Amino acid sequence: MYEPNVVGDWQEYDDGHAGLRVRVHRLEKAEPPRGRDDAAEGLVYFRFRVTVENRATEHFGIHLEDGQLDIRAGNDGESAFLDWRNSQFIEGFDVYPLRRVTSVLYAAAPEGCLSLVDVQVQLKVDDEWTERYLWSGGIGAHDPAVGVGARTDSAVDSLADQVISFLEREAGPGPAA
Structure with a gap:
C-alpha cells in the first residue's frame, strides 16, 4: 500500500539509490525574499524545504527543479502556485557521502486551503528519475x-x-x- 509521508519524515530510496533519502520539512507561512509575483495576487505565500541526504559510500548528482514538484492545497487538491523566481532549486549538485543539500521553495494558495498541503517530489539522480513520493502537512x-x-x-x-x-x-x- 502506498502511504504518504508526513511533512518532516524522511523517505529512504532503494535499489540503485540505496543510502539516499529525502524529506519535505519546515512548512510555514513566509513572504518571498524578492517580492510577490503578480500571479499570486490574493493568495497567501508559504515556504518549505526539500532536503536530500547521502548515507551511501559514493556521491550522487542531484537535480530538483520546478517541473519535478507538484503542490496541492485544500480538501479538493487545488494546484498551488509555485514561485520559481523566488525558489532556490538544486541543479546538478554532487552530494558526497554524509552530506546534505537543501532546496528552499516558495508557493502560494488561498488562505482557507493551507490547513491541508500536499507536496509531491520526484528527484533526478545521476540522470535517472527516481520514484515519486508524497508528503502531507498543513499550516494554520x-x-x-x-x-x-x-x-x-x-x-x-x-x-x-x-x-x-x-x-x-x-x-x-x-x-x-
Missing part, C-alpha cells in the same frame, strides 16, 4: 502540530486524524485476542 492556527498517534479535540478532523483513520481502515480488523 486551527491545525496545530500533532504528534504521531495523537488526537485533536476539534470537531473537524485534522490531517493527522484523517491519515490515522485511513490507515486503520486499510489495515482492517486487528488480530483476534
Whole structure:
C-alpha cells in the first residue's frame, strides 16, 4: 500500500539509490525574499524545504527543479502556485557521502486551503528519475502540530486524524485476542 509521508519524515530510496533519502520539512507561512509575483495576487505565500541526504559510500548528482514538484492545497487538491523566481532549486549538485543539500521553495494558495498541503517530489539522480513520493502537512492556527498517534479535540478532523483513520481502515480488523 502506498502511504504518504508526513511533512518532516524522511523517505529512504532503494535499489540503485540505496543510502539516499529525502524529506519535505519546515512548512510555514513566509513572504518571498524578492517580492510577490503578480500571479499570486490574493493568495497567501508559504515556504518549505526539500532536503536530500547521502548515507551511501559514493556521491550522487542531484537535480530538483520546478517541473519535478507538484503542490496541492485544500480538501479538493487545488494546484498551488509555485514561485520559481523566488525558489532556490538544486541543479546538478554532487552530494558526497554524509552530506546534505537543501532546496528552499516558495508557493502560494488561498488562505482557507493551507490547513491541508500536499507536496509531491520526484528527484533526478545521476540522470535517472527516481520514484515519486508524497508528503502531507498543513499550516494554520486551527491545525496545530500533532504528534504521531495523537488526537485533536476539534470537531473537524485534522490531517493527522484523517491519515490515522485511513490507515486503520486499510489495515482492517486487528488480530483476534
